[in-house]
Amino acid sequence: MSEQLQTPNAAQITRRAVIGGAGAISVAALLAACSPGGGKKTLAAAKDVSDTEKTLIWDNWPYYMDGEDGSFPTLKAFEKQTGIKVTYNINVDDNNTYFARIKNQLASGTDTGADTFCLTDWMVSRLIDNGYVQELNYDNMPNVTKNLNPAFKDTFGAFDPGRTHSLPWKGIIAAVGYHKANYKKLTGKDAPTTLEDLWAPELKGRVEVLSEMRDTLGIMMMAAGVDISKFTSDDFHAALDLFTEKVSSGHIRSIKGNSYVDDYKSGDAVAGIVWAGDLVGANLELGSDDLGVVLLETGSTFACDNFVIPMGSAHKKNVETVIDYYFTPEIAAKLALAGVYYVTPVMGTREIVIKEDAALANNELIFPSDEIFATKLKQFRPLTSKEDNEFSQAWSKASNGVV
Amino acid sequence: MAFAAFGSGSAKEHKSPTKSSRIVLALLMPGLVYLGLFFFTPLFSLVVTSLEAPAASGGIGEYEYGFQWQNYVEVVTTYMPQILRSFLYASIATIIALLVSYPLAYFIGVKLRTRPMLQRLMLVLVIAPFFISFLLRTIAWKQIFSDGGALMQFAYSTGLMDKSQHFLGTDAAVIFGLTYNFIPFMTLPLFTTLERFDVRLLEAGSDLYANPAAVFRKITLPLSMPGIISGTLLVFIPIAGDYVNAGQNFLGSSKTSMIGTIVDTEFLQTQNYPIASALSVMLMAVIVALVSLYVRSSGTEDLL
Structure with a gap:
C-alpha cells in the first residue's frame, strides 16, 4: 500500500x-x-517485477496445504518472513480441465491468472516441450539445491533433465487399497498380494479403480510384467483390453478420481487401485485402521505434481522464493504433521517428523525408503502427443462403457 | 412455436401506422442483442467446432477447421447405445414424473382450494428441496442406496436382493435420480393449470350421467393439457441432456452413460471438441424434432 x-x-x-x-x-x-x-513460435518470458511487486498467485490441488480452511499457517509465516503476499487458490482438480481453462493464455505467453501452479509430470512435460514455462534460477533457491531428493531429480524428473523448468511439490503413490474387514469377509484372505487378487469372483462389483489412466493401466501393465518406463502400444492395449473386460462384466464397479474413499467407508468398494495418501490420510483422520494399502511386488506407479512458472508470470523471483521456503525440512515437516500425507521431495523431513510422530515417520507410504524408491516405484513413460491423444480417447471410451 | 410467433410479429407490425415502431424496436434491442450474443454466436461456434478435424500435430485438444462432416457419422455409429439410452431414460423418467405429479398437483390445486394455508404449505414442500444444491441431494441419495446403507442391508438380510447385486449404478438408480431431481418442474406447471380449473364443469359432467372416469377423460384431462405439455417439455428436455445423475461419481456406472456424460468427458477429459460439439448439435436437433412432433401431434399449439 x-x-x-x-x-x-x-x-x-x-x-x-x-x-x-x-x-x-x-x-x-x-x-x-x-x-x-x-x-509453434518461441515465447518470451514476461518481465520480472518481483522486486517492486511483492505478490504471487499460486494455484494448487486440494489437500496439499496446512490449514485449508483458509488459515494456512506456513503460508502466513512465509508472508511475515519475506513480505511477499501469497494468494493461494485451491482450484486445480484435474490436469486436463485446468489446462483447458488456460491453454490460450499459455500458448500466447500472456498472464494465465496464476504465477505458478502444480500439475502432474506428464502435463508438465507437455508444457515444457511446448515452451510454455520459464526456466528456473537456482541462485534464488539454495534450499532446493541442498535438499531436493535425487530420486525426484533424476529418476522421476527424467522429463525435465536437471529440473531446469519444474520442481516437485508432492509425490503420489498409486497402489492397491482395500477395506480390511470387508475384504476378509468376502474373500477369507487378509490382504490382496497380487493384482490378480482383485479379480477374484467374490469381489465382483466391489472393485473401484482410478480414473487416472496412467495409474490404473500403469499398475495393470506392471502386473503383467511390463516395464512402464518403456512400454509399447501393444502392452498398453493388452492392459486396456483386460480393463474393458472387467468393466463390461461389471467386475469393476466404477472408475473415479475423487470421492472414492467414501465408497470404501460405505461398503460400495472393498478393494481397488487407489492413491496411497488418500487411504492413509482417511485412517489417520478417523483414528482407525480400517483401510489398508499394499505396494504390490510387481510395482506401483509414482507421479509428482510439479511447480511451473508460465511465461506470462511477472513474479518469477517471488515464486522461486516460495518454492525455496517449502524446500526447508522444517516447513515440509510441518505440512506432513498437519495432515498432508503425500510424499515430500525434501530430504531431512523424516528426521524432524520422527521426533514428533514416529508412526507417521515410519509409514513407508508417506516416507518411502530409498529402497522402495529404487525397486517398487516406477514412472509412466512420457507419451508423444499422438499417443497421448489416442490412448486417452481409448481410455475414456472404455471408462464410459463405449465399445 | 416460439420462433414462429417471433417471426410473424416483427415483419407485419412494421407496417402498422403507429409511431411506436421505433420504440418497440428499441425495447426489443436488448433482448435481440442478448439472443444474438449468447445464443446464436455460441451456436454458430458450436456448429463450426463440430466440423473441425484433428490438427496435423495430432496433439490433445488440437483441431482445425476442415468441414469434417464425418464427425457426425462417427458420433452416431460410436455412441448409438448412449444416445438411445438417454432418450429411453428421459421418456421413462418423464412418464413416472407425470404419474406422480398429476395426483399431487390435482390435490394441491383443486382439493385444497378451500384451505389456502394448507395449499401454500404443500407448495412450499414441493419447492423446498430446491433450496439445497442439486449435487448435494444426489450425493445424499448415493449414500442412502450404498451397499452398506440401511436400505440395501435390509434388502440383503431379507433376501430381496442377492449379496452380489447392487442398486447403485443400475438403470433403475439413474432413472430414480432423474425423476426425483426433475419432479418439481412437472408438478408446478400442472398446478398452475389445475389451480384455474373450473370445478363446476365436473358437476355438470356428472349431472349429464358421465361416470367419474368419463368425467376425467373428457373434462379434466383435456383442460389440463397445457400443464401436461409444458411439464413434460420442462422435464424431458433437461433430462435428455443431463450429465450428473448418470455419472460414476453419482448414481451411475459405466453401464449407464448418457449423452451428457459422454459430452462431459469428451470436452473436459480427452478435449475432443469436435466430437463433443457434434454430439451436442445432434442432441439439440433430435430434441427440437421430437418436441415439434410432440406439440403438433398433441394438437395443442394454440394451448401453449
Missing part, C-alpha cells in the same frame, strides 16, 4: 505498458488462432 503511494508514476507507467503489451499480444494471439496449422 505505502509503496504504491510513494511511487504513483512508476505504477501508472507499468500499468499502461502492461495494457499496451497485453493488447499487442492478444491481437497476435487472435491472428495466431485464425491462422491455419498452428505453427
